[in-house]
Amino acid sequence: MKILVAVKRVIDFNVRIRVLPDGSGVETDNVKMSMNPFDEIAVEEAIRLKEAGTASEVIAVSIGPARCQETIRTALAFGCDRGIHVETDQPPEPLAVAKLLAGVVAAEDPGLVILGKQAIDDDCNQTGQMLAALLGWPQGTFASELVIGDGVFDVTREIDGGLETISVNAPAVVTTDLRLNEPRYPSLPGIMKAKRKPIEARTPADYGIDVTPRLETVSVAEPPPRPPGRMLDSAAELVNILREEKGVL
Amino acid sequence: MKSSDGMRPDPSPDGDPWADIRDGVRKLCARFPGSYWQVLDRDRMYPEAFVAALTEAGYLACLIPEKYGGAGLPVAAAVAVLEEIHRSGGNGAACHAQMYMMGALLRHGSEAQKQRYLPDVAAGKLRLQAFGVTEPNAGSDTLGLQTRADRDGDSYVINGQKIWTSRAEHSDLMLLLARTAPADSVAKRTDGLSLFLVDMAEALQAGLTIRPIRTMLNHATTEVFFKDLRIPSTARIGEDGKGFRYILDGMNAERILVAAECIGDARFFIDRAVAYAGERVVFGRPIGQNQGVQFPIARAYAETEAADLMVQRAARRFDSALSCGPESNMAKLLAADASWHAAECCLQTHGGFGFAEEYDIERKFRETRLYQVAPVSTNLILGYIGQHVLGLPRSY
Ligand SMILES: Cc1cc2nc3c(=O)[nH]c(=O)nc-3n(C[C@H](O)[C@H](O)[C@H](O)COP(=O)(O)OP(=O)(O)OC[C@H]3O[C@@H](n4cnc5c(N)ncnc54)[C@H](O)[C@@H]3O)c2cc1C
Ligand SMILES: Cc1cc2nc3c(=O)[nH]c(=O)nc-3n(C[C@H](O)[C@H](O)[C@H](O)COP(=O)(O)OP(=O)(O)OC[C@H]3O[C@@H](n4cnc5c(N)ncnc54)[C@H](O)[C@@H]3O)c2cc1C
Numbered sequence: 001m002k003i004l005v006a007v008k009r010v011i012d013f014n015v016r017i018r019v020l021p022d023g024s025g026v027e028t029d030n031v032k033m034s035m036n037p038f039d040e041i042a043v044e045e046a047i048r049l050k051e052a053g054t055a056s057e058v059i060a061v062s063i064g065p066a067r068c069q070e071t072i073r074t075a076l077a078f079g080c081d082r083g084i085h086v087e088t089d090q091p092p093e094p095l096a097v098a099k100l101l102a103g104v105v106a107a108e109d110p111g112l113v114i115l116g117k118q119a120i121d122d123d124c125n126q127t128g129q130m131l132a133a134l135l136g137w138p139q140g141t142f143a144s145e146l147v148i149g150d151g152v153f154d155v156t157r158e159i160d161g162g163l164e165t166i167s168v169n170a171p172a173v174v175t176t177d178l179r180l181n182e183p184r185y186p187s188l189p190g191i192m193k194a195k196r197k198p199i200e201a202r203t204p205a206d207y208g209i210d211v212t213p214r215l216e217t218v219s220v221a222e223p224p225p226r227p228p229g230r231m232l233d234s235a236a237e238l239v240n241i242l243r244e245e246k247g248v249l
Numbered sequence: 250m251k252s253s254d255g256m257r258p259d260p261s262p263d264g265d266p267w268a269d270i271r272d273g274v275r276k277l278c279a280r281f282p283g284s285y286w287q288v289l290d291r292d293r294m295y296p297e298a299f300v301a302a303l304t305e306a307g308y309l310a311c312l313i314p315e316k317y318g319g320a321g322l323p324v325a326a327a328v329a330v331l332e333e334i335h336r337s338g339g340n341g342a343a344c345h346a347q348m349y350m351m352g353a354l355l356r357h358g359s360e361a362q363k364q365r366y367l368p369d370v371a372a373g374k375l376r377l378q379a380f381g382v383t384e385p386n387a388g389s390d391t392l393g394l395q396t397r398a399d400r401d402g403d404s405y406v407i408n409g410q411k412i413w414t415s416r417a418e419h420s421d422l423m424l425l426l427a428r429t430a431p432a433d434s435v436a437k438r439t440d441g442l443s444l445f446l447v448d449m450a451e452a453l454q455a456g457l458t459i460r461p462i463r464t465m466l467n468h469a470t471t472e473v474f475f476k477d478l479r480i481p482s483t484a485r486i487g488e489d490g491k492g493f494r495y496i497l498d499g500m501n502a503e504r505i506l507v508a509a510e511c512i513g514d515a516r517f518f519i520d521r522a523v524a525y526a527g528e529r530v531v532f533g534r535p536i537g538q539n540q541g542v543q544f545p546i547a548r549a550y551a552e553t554e555a556a557d558l559m560v561q562r563a564a565r566r567f568d569s570a571l572s573c574g575p576e577s578n579m580a581k582l583l584a585a586d587a588s589w590h591a592a593e594c595c596l597q598t599h600g601g602f603g604f605a606e607e608y609d610i611e612r613k614f615r616e617t618r619l620y621q622v623a624p625v626s627t628n629l630i631l632g633y634i635g636q637h638v639l640g641l642p643r644s645y
Contacts, residue, residue, distance in 0.1 A: 034272075073269060185276035188307035188320050191269050 001111035001170075003046040003055045005080065006101060007062045008036040008091070009071040010121040023219045035071045038116025040078075041176040044183040045146060046114055047079040054148050055112075057081045061104050064091040069199055076194035077186035083199035084108075088211050096204075096211040098130035103207030105135060110171065112153070117142050117175040128175035138168035142177040267329035270308075274330050277302055278337035283609040286339060290467045290612050295419050300344045303334075304373035309347045312502075314355070317363065318371035323568035324502055328509040328560060335513025336520070338609050340616055342468060345506055346378035346416065350424055352499045353444060357487035362446070366422070379420035379449070381411040381473060382496065389629050389645075391426070392438055392493065396475060398427035398445065405429070405445070405485070407456070407478040413623070415470040417459045423447040423473075426492050435490070444492035445484045452478055466615045501567055501577040503624055508560045508577075511584035514617040515553040518588070518595035521610060522546045526598050536598070545594035552590055556583035575638045582630045585620040592617050 011017060011026070012034040018027040035043075049055040060075035062068040063086045072083035086100050105113060118125035132139035140146070140155025144163065147154040156165045158177045186194075204211045232238050243249040265271070281299045289296055303309055308330050313319025320326075327348050334341040351370050354362060354377070369375040387393035396409025407427060417423065423446075430441035449457070456478035459471050487495050523546060526537030536542045563576035592614045596603040603610040621627050635641040 070268075074272070077269060077273065185280070185306065186269075186273040187305070188270065188273070188311055190307075191273055192320055192322075194269070 001055050002057045002059065002108060003049060004059050004061060004101075004105060004108060004110040004113045005039065005042045005046045005075065006097075006113070006115040006127070007039040007043065007060050007071050007075050008116070008119045008121075009033050009062060009064055009068045010036045010119055013037060013120055019220050019222050023221060024217065025220055033067070033070075035074050036116050036119045036121075038118060038120070038176050038178070039075075040183040041178070041180050042114040042116055043075050043078050043080060044181045045174075045176060046112075047184075048181065049112075049148065050079070059084060059108060059110070061086070061101065063097050063100050064088055072199050073194050074186070076197045076199075077190045078184065079190060080197075082197055084202060085199050086202045086204060086207070088204060090213075092204075092211040093213055093215055094124045094126040095130055095214070096209060097127050098134055099209045100204060100207055100211070101127070101131050102134040103209060104202075105131075112148075112171060113137075113173045115173070115175050117177055128173050132173040135171075135173070137172050139173045139175070140166060140168050141175045143174050144177050144179045146174060146180065267326055270311075270326055271329050271333050273306070274308060274333040275337060277306055277308075278334055278339050281337075281339055283338050283607070286612065287606055287609070291606070293463065293467050295469050296340070296343045299339065300419075301373075303344060304347075309344060309373065310371040312348055313351060313367055313371040317355075317367035319367075323564070324505055325561070325564040325568055327506055328564050331506055331509045332513035332516070335510045336516045337513075338517055338613065340467075341510055341513075342616070342619075343416070343419075344378060345510065346380060346503075347373075347376060349499065349502045349506055350377050350380060352502055353424055353486055353495050354446065356498065357444070357495045358446075362483075362486065366446070370422075375421045376416075376419060377422040377424070377446075379414055379417045379423040381414050381417075381423050381425040381447075383413045384410060385412050385472075389626060392432070392442070394426065394428060394442070396425075396427045398425075398429050398443060398480075400429065400482070400489075401479075403482045404479050405482060407445075407447075407475040407480065410472065410474050412472045413462070413470050414459075414473045415468055417449070417469075417471040417473055418461065419469055421449055423449055423452075424486075424496075426496060429489055429492075439493045440490045442492040443489050444486040444495050445480060446486055447478075447480055447484060452480070455479060466612075466619060468619070500625075501563075501573050504577040504581040505560060505563045505567060505573075507620060507624060508556070508563070508580040508584035511581075511588035511617065511620050512553060512557050512560055514588040514613060515549065515556070515584070515591040517613060518591035518610070518617075519546060519550050519553060521608075522549075522591070522595040522598040525602075529600075536600075542598055545590075546598065549587065549591040549594050552583075552587040556580070556587040559583050575634065578625075578630045578633050581620075581625065582627060582634075585617075585627065588617045589621060 012032040015031055020027055046058040050058050058080045059082055060072050060080040061084045062072050069085050072085055076083055084104055115128040128141055129139060142157045143155045144158045145156035151170050152167045153170060153172055154165055154167050155174060156163050310319040311322045311326050315321040331341045331345055370377050382391060384394045386395060398405040398407045425445045425447050426442055428441055429443040432441060435441040456476045458474040461471050464470060526542050527535055529536045559580040563573050563580040566573035566576055596610050596614050599610055602608055632645045636643045
């Protein structure tokens with residue numbers, strides 16, 4: 001079974017995000033970019049399946065500007081076998097990404113597609129679901145455990161108040177939650193080998209997809225500053241404030 | 250416009266060819282946060298888990314040629330690895346020698362010695378990271394060392410003492426420099442010393458004693474005593490009497506790599522100082538708004554960037570097989586100074602909190618102070634520059 005993993009290049013989770021002065025977006029010049037952490041979990045899961053002999057090949061796909069290739073290289077360093085880069089000027093919206101991924105699926109015929117449940121930059125949480133719909137495949141989203149059976153995948157999902165396990169027929173789309181696994185760090189031999197692994201260059205035109213944005217960003221703003229905390233002398237004082245000032249007790 | 254189906258070459262992001270290695274090391278180090286190092290520091294324990302992780306991920310074998318199982322990378326790559334370890338708040342001194350000590354074996358050992366040891370060193374099965382040079386009566390003056398290796402048939406018998414032999418308890422092999430001909434019997438001052446690869450496990454049964462030395466930092470350093478330790482003559486690296494020359498060319502690599510650790514330390518201190526100065530509010534504003542706080546950090550930053558250029562230049566010359574004694578020494582001097590100044594300003598910026606162990610500042614402060622003295626002291630570098638670069642009379 002081939003596995004396709006989607007890897008998005010996003011602003012590194014350690015970076016303090018700055019909103020552009022005109023409110024059109026956030027600062028990305030000279031900002032450290034990394035693989036979306038949920039996608040790292042997707043890559044890890046796919047590689048573990050390959051190491052277990054369940055998967056035959058793992059292909060990492062990234063969609064976006066030229067430097068997405070760095071993100072693919074990272075996936076290759078972790079152990080993916082090859083990459084596909086669909087180059088666009090801007091990172092496209094979830095629907096366009098899902099359509100492009102559906103195009104890649106048609107060309108590669110994988111038995112499983114693993115994506116992060118969301119990207120930490122736009123928090124859309126849409127691509128996996130849209131892809132499943134476009135392909136007409138079942139989906140197991142927010143996976144915290146994935147068990148590969150004979151023609152079925154058991155996906156344990158994190159839902160409000162607990163866990164739910166569903167069985168989906170292969171081929172399927174799975175999106176990862178935080179607790180699915182702990183991604184490894186790349187080894188030096190992995191990094192060296194990644195340099196020699198192939199990355200196929202594609203464009204949206206190869207898949208006949210129009211990536212023109214359909215959404216308009218009205219404004220991007222900083223969250224309001226948090227008011228400073230207050231030190232209180234006693235629990236009694238706290239109770240008093242909650243009752244008298246805040247009226248919550 | 251580009252073709253839609255070609256294979257593109259690997260781009261070098263930001264012109265930094267080691268960005269991916271830096272990233273990998275950062276990820277690894279993130280598993281070993283300050284709390285990990287604090288406990289080890291308190292108990293003076295060796296960072297086994299960290300060293301195992303670094304070994305397993307192959308980073309310590311980066312300089313070993315591919316044919317012996319390493320990655321065959323230039324020193325500039327090892328610079329990136331050690332800098333990132335130190336920038337993360339960790340300490341590469343526990344294992345940095347595993348990277349470069351094999352250089353003596355690689356350059357001067359016989360093919361049989363290389364075949365026997367290098368693949369296991371690359372795989373991390375053998376630790377070659379104890380370097381027995383310094384003696385109580387021969388510190389900076391290496392040529393004054395007194396530990397003797399006397400030839401007896403097809404073995405050598407070793408007697409004497411070394412001090413500050415770091416990681417001796419965590420090493421399978423020791424590179425030992427010992428006298429094989431009396432100082433007054435050799436034509437050149439630099440003759441008469443030989444280099445040996447000592448099997449520590451065997452030696453501990455046969456006349457080697459290791460005694461740990463407690464120091465102001467967690468460094469696993471020791472003193473070692475040799476009493477009639479008999480080792481086979483096949484343990485000698487290269488020719489008899491040429492040992493000093495063999496270690497000299499390894500010293501440039503050591504200096505460049507220690508300088509890289511200093512750059513990492515300096516960046517750690519600057520990162521922490523900047524973050525703290527921006528957050529800490531006294532007198533109604535962030536302390537970083539005061540020039541008395543801000544300017545020392547700015548100066549430390551400028552010094553660090555300049556020192557880093559010298560480290561890069563030294564590494565580039567080393568990797569191009571050009572002479573690099575002056576550059577390596579200057580890199581070590583400038584980087585050690587930059588890290589020390591950054592340490593001082595970071596501790597000062599943190600006020601009382603810098604002294605609290607949980608901030609990691611006081612630990613790193615103690616750790617980076619070492620590099621003013623070891624592996625070569627600042628004064629000895631100045632003496633070297635004065636004499637060998639500027640042509641002034643020898644002062645030492
Ligand atoms: C934690 C630690 C780990 C170490 N690890 C190792 C190791 O693994 N292997 C090893 O072989 N060694 C090791 N060393 C030893 C280290 O290399 C020496 O400490 C260093 O070379 C200085 O030698 P010394 O301590 O004998 O000082 P000395 O040579 O006694 O010098 C003392 C001071 O006098 C100054 N000085 C000396 N001569 C002159 C001169 N002519 N002009 C001006 N100033 C001068 C020096 O700069 C220094 O400040 C380690 C040391 C420490 C502290
Ligand atoms: C071991 C130890 C023992 C102590 N014992 C006691 C004790 O017994 N009793 C007690 O009450 N306190 C004690 N202290 C606290 C000590 O007095 C404070 O740490 C010290 O006054 C600095 O305050 P701070 O740590 O809050 O630093 P901060 O006030 O946060 O200052 C941080 C840095 O910013 C600089 N800075 C701040 N404002 C300005 C400005 N406007 N312009 C320029 N620079 C500025 C400071 O000089 C400092 O370098 C102790 C501290 C330590 C570490």
